Amino acid sequence: xxxxxxxxxxxxxxxxxxxxxxxxxxxxxxxxxxxxxxxxxxxxxxxxxxxxxxxxxxxxxxxxxxxxxxxxxxxxxxxxxxxxxxxxxxxxxxxxxxxxxxxxxxxxxxxxxxxxxxxxxxxxxxxxxxxxxxxxxxxxxxxxxxxxxxxxxxxxxxxxxxxxxxxxxxxxxxxxxxxxxxxxxxxxxxxxxxxxxxxxxxxxxxxxxxxxxxxxxxxxxxxxxxxxxxxxxxxxxxxxxxxxxxxxxxxxxxxxxxxxxxxxxxxxxxxxxxxxxxxxxxxxxxxxxxxxxxxxxxxxxxxxxxxxxxxxxxxxxxxxxxxxxxxxxxxxxxxxxxxxxxxxxxxxxxxxxxxxxxxxxxxxxxxxxxxxxx
Numbered sequence: 342x343x344x345x346x347x348x349x350x351x352x353x354x355x356x357x358x359x360x361x362x363x364x365x366x367x368x369x370x371x372x373x374x375x376x377x378x379x380x381x382x383x384x385x386x387x388x389x390x391x392x393x394x395x396x397x398x399x400x401x402x403x404x405x406x407x408x409x410x411x412x413x414x415x416x417x418x419x420x421x422x423x424x425x426x427x428x429x430x431x432x433x434x435x436x437x438x439x440x441x442x443x444x445x446x447x448x449x450x451x452x453x454x455x456x457x458x459x460x461x462x463x464x465x466x467x468x469x470x471x472x473x474x475x476x477x478x479x480x481x482x483x484x485x486x487x488x489x490x491x492x493x494x495x496x497x498x499x500x501x502x503x504x505x506x507x508x509x510x511x512x513x514x515x516x517x518x519x520x521x522x523x524x525x526x527x528x529x530x531x532x533x534x535x536x537x538x539x540x541x542x543x544x545x546x547x548x549x550x551x552x553x554x555x556x557x558x559x560x561x562x563x564x565x566x567x568x569x570x571x572x573x574x575x576x577x578x579x580x581x582x583x584x585x586x587x588x589x590x591x592x593x594x595x596x597x598x599x600x601x602x603x604x605x606x607x608x609x610x611x612x613x614x615x616x617x618x619x620x621x622x623x624x625x626x627x628x629x630x631x632x633x634x635x636x637x638x639x640x641x642x643x644x645x646x647x648x649x650x651x652x653x654x655x656x657x658x659x660x661x662x663x664x665x666x667x668x669x670x671x672x673x674x675x676x677x678x679x680x681x682x683x684x685x686x687x688x689x690x691x692x693x694x695x696x697x698x699x700x701x702x703x704x705x706x707x708x709x710x711x712x713x714x715x
Contacts, residue, residue, distance in 0.1 A: 399459035464503035478634030513590035518598025519608035521550030580713035598636025642689035
């Protein structure tokens with residue numbers, strides 16, 4: 342028997358999702374009416390990266406589980422509105438359900454609860470040694486008592502809580518979405534076992550996250566417009582990774598919103614998916630129980646390519662130079678009202694990896710990183 346034969350098997354990475362996420366959601370007049378989650382599953386399967394062996398279907402979290410963070414009145418209000426098919430004015434005003442931002446649509450309660458169930462499952466699998474990717478997660482704006490920012494419940498909160506309930510002493514939440522991870526920061530602001538760090542575009546909705554709170558272990562890196570690959574690399578090396586060591590992180594939850602990519606209509610950040618893949622690689626190199634969730638992203642081509650490639654990197658696949666015809670057809674069939682036809686890059690149809698964007702490293706970004714390192 343060789344030495345290799347005696348070594349314990351490394352648990353394989355797991356993709357958490359559900360066919361339920363194929364259902365139409367958010368209505369016709371909303372930035373999230375685009376195809377995202379099902380396209381990532383489909384493209385991953387086309388490439389041979391997703392099978393019954395590495396896929397786990399998630400069920401909705403129970404009402405009892407949701408009440409571990411969310412207020413009973415809010416949970417019941419969302420459940421009732423979904424069943425009724427309409428929202429009373431006072432319910433809309435109090436809980437922000439049925440607004441343009443957080444519309445009521447058929448199956449909204451199941452979808453939101455299933456997203457939470459996916460993050461709970463992801464954390465449980467991570468505790469078993471798997472690296473887990475849950476792209477339908479990342480609803481990081483959700484509040485305990487109301488919907489906020491297209492987020493009805495807050496699934497990253499439940500991934501973190503699952504780690505804490507298992508006895509993890511220090512959970513590190515890293516948010517790379519273009520928008521401040523305000524809901525998660527608020528949820529754990531007074532919890533000494535959780536450190537949150539959000540890298541997001543400054544002066545962008547929800548217009549928070551301009552300040553860090555070291556005493557509460559809530560850190561923010563509000564980056565300038567046109568934030569580029571070299572600047573992300575600098576922030577990773579000089580802020581994100583050193584903070585993990587400083588707080589003695591024992592588990593990770595990483596929010597990988599795709600709205601920080603060049604070409605997204607709801608931010609001016611200019612990152613490539615290659616730079617973001619590398620950032621996640623660096624976090625995985627810490628060899629901690631890790632849950633990776635999705636987040637924002639309003640350009641269906643860049644979202645699908647980023648998250649599919651991210652799953653490829655997580656699961657040890659080789660990124661192809663060109664996509665097969667079936668994948669090209671899938672990407673060409675997408676539509677988005679927020680991206681003008683003349684702004685569609687033809688590389689979004691036939692490649693997975695972006696061209697790097699290594700624009701100069703600005704002093705303002707260096708200063709931000711130094712502030713976290715103090």
